[in-house]
Amino acid sequence: MICCVKDCTRGTILSDTNIPVRTMAPRPEGCRAVAETLGRIGDKWTVMVVGSLAQGPMRYNHILRTVEGISQRMLTLTLKGLEQDGLVTRTMYPTIPPRVDYELTELGRLLIAPLQSLHDWATEHRPAMLAARAAFAEKESEAASQRARFTTPK
Amino acid sequence: MICCVKDCTRGTILSDTNIPVRTMAPRPEGCRAVAETLGRIGDKWTVMVVGSLAQGPMRYNHILRTVEGISQRMLTLTLKGLEQDGLVTRTMYPTIPPRVDYELTELGRLLIAPLQSLHDWATEHRPAMLAARAAFAEKESEAASQRARFTTPK
DNA sequence: CAGGATCCGTCTTGATACTG
DNA sequence: CAGTATCAAGACGGATCCTG
Numbered sequence: 001m002i003c004c005v006k007d008c009t010r011g012t013i014l015s016d017t018n019i020p021v022r023t024m025a026p027r028p029e030g031c032r033a034v035a036e037t038l039g040r041i042g043d044k045w046t047v048m049v050v051g052s053l054a055q056g057p058m059r060y061n062h063i064l065r066t067v068e069g070i071s072q073r074m075l076t077l078t079l080k081g082l083e084q085d086g087l088v089t090r091t092m093y094p095t096i097p098p099r100v101d102y103e104l105t106e107l108g109r110l111l112i113a114p115l116q117s118l119h120d121w122a123t124e125h126r127p128a129m130l131a132a133r134a135a136f137a138e139k140e141s142e143a144a145s146q147r148a149r150f151t152t153p154k
Numbered sequence: 155m156i157c158c159v160k161d162c163t164r165g166t167i168l169s170d171t172n173i174p175v176r177t178m179a180p181r182p183e184g185c186r187a188v189a190e191t192l193g194r195i196g197d198k199w200t201v202m203v204v205g206s207l208a209q210g211p212m213r214y215n216h217i218l219r220t221v222e223g224i225s226q227r228m229l230t231l232t233l234k235g236l237e238q239d240g241l242v243t244r245t246m247y248p249t250i251p252p253r254v255d256y257e258l259t260e261l262g263r264l265l266i267a268p269l270q271s272l273h274d275w276a277t278e279h280r281p282a283m284l285a286a287r288a289a290f291a292e293k294e295s296e297a298a299s300q301r302a303r304f305t306t307p308k
Numbered sequence: 309c310a311g312g313a314t315c316c317g318t319c320t321t322g323a324t325a326c327t328g
Numbered sequence: 329c330a331g332t333a334t335c336a337a338g339a340c341g342g343a344t345c346c347t348g
Contacts, residue, residue: 037275038201042192047192048188059330084290107279114272123188126187136237199341228340251310253310
């Protein structure tokens with residue numbers, strides 16, 4: 001159960017028509033956790049930074065070059081968030097010029113597996129999603145032209 | 155490899171100091187996909203709605219009551235997005251009053267597993283994350299008071 | 309019942325310039 | 329090199345009211 005819902009009931013679940021549907025093992029204790037976690041890693045850059053750091057420890061500018069399109073500001077903020085949540089360690093060498101290494105913690109490395117499964121789903125099913133989106137767009141414009149035919153008949 | 159990076163190189167990866175670090179099997183073909191997928195499902199309500207629908211087909215108002223805190227507007231938008239991407243089907247019965255059922259498609263049901271693994275990670279490691287956040291906040295305020303001691307000595 | 313339309317504040321992101 | 333500071337723009341989400 002991945003829900004964050006009110007009625008994480010146990011046992012058989014009844015639909016509105018009282019017909020038993022799929023049964024799952026609910027885990028109420030983690031319902032809120034999923035949403036919060038996704039709120040944390042679901043932003044625009046976090047997964048890419050984590051994915052980048054999955055290769056190993058990396059310096060600030062190296063991540064900056066690796067994660068295409070990220071700005072200094074966003075990288076700094078993302079790394080700070082990850083460090084704050086204990087997913088990344090920041091090691092500063094007070095040399096001149098300064099050098100800062102970032103590395104995934106054990107916690108951060110454990111996150112790689114779930115992200116990998118999400119990655120696999122994404123790569124495998126993205127064509128289907130794109131197709132669905134295209135089909136949906138077509139139906140939309142079709143319906144729009146239908147409406148237009150009756151609302152603006154000149 | 156879950157990255158969305160430029161140098162999804164193959165084989166051994168070298169750090170800035172030319173010391174070989176962890177080696178992973180990169181899959182450049184899916185780099186962008188992860189980011190896009192998370193952009194899709196990483197919003198505030200999508201996972202909760204999917205989690206709710208994982209129980210089985212459900213009517214609009216039932217989801218509304220199940221997903222605590224969601225507004226009509228957000229539920230409608232979320233469901234429309236999911237339908238557009240082929241993760242959810244919308245079945246309308248033109249009765250009075252109207253009745254609309256939402257149900258996960260096969261694609262949507264396949265998404266449950268990755269979300270489940272993310273859920274498991276979240277429930278298992280959330281205490282650690284909260285602890286890390288608390289520790290970080292403490293260090294922050296500590297450093298802040300240090301600074302204050304020297305910048306505003308009255 | 310299941311939305312659609314509107315308004316409006318907030319949060320996020322990006323661009324740019326500056327610094328120890 | 330590795331950031332910080334500031335500003336502007338746009339996306340996002342919530343509240344409210346309306347409807348077939």
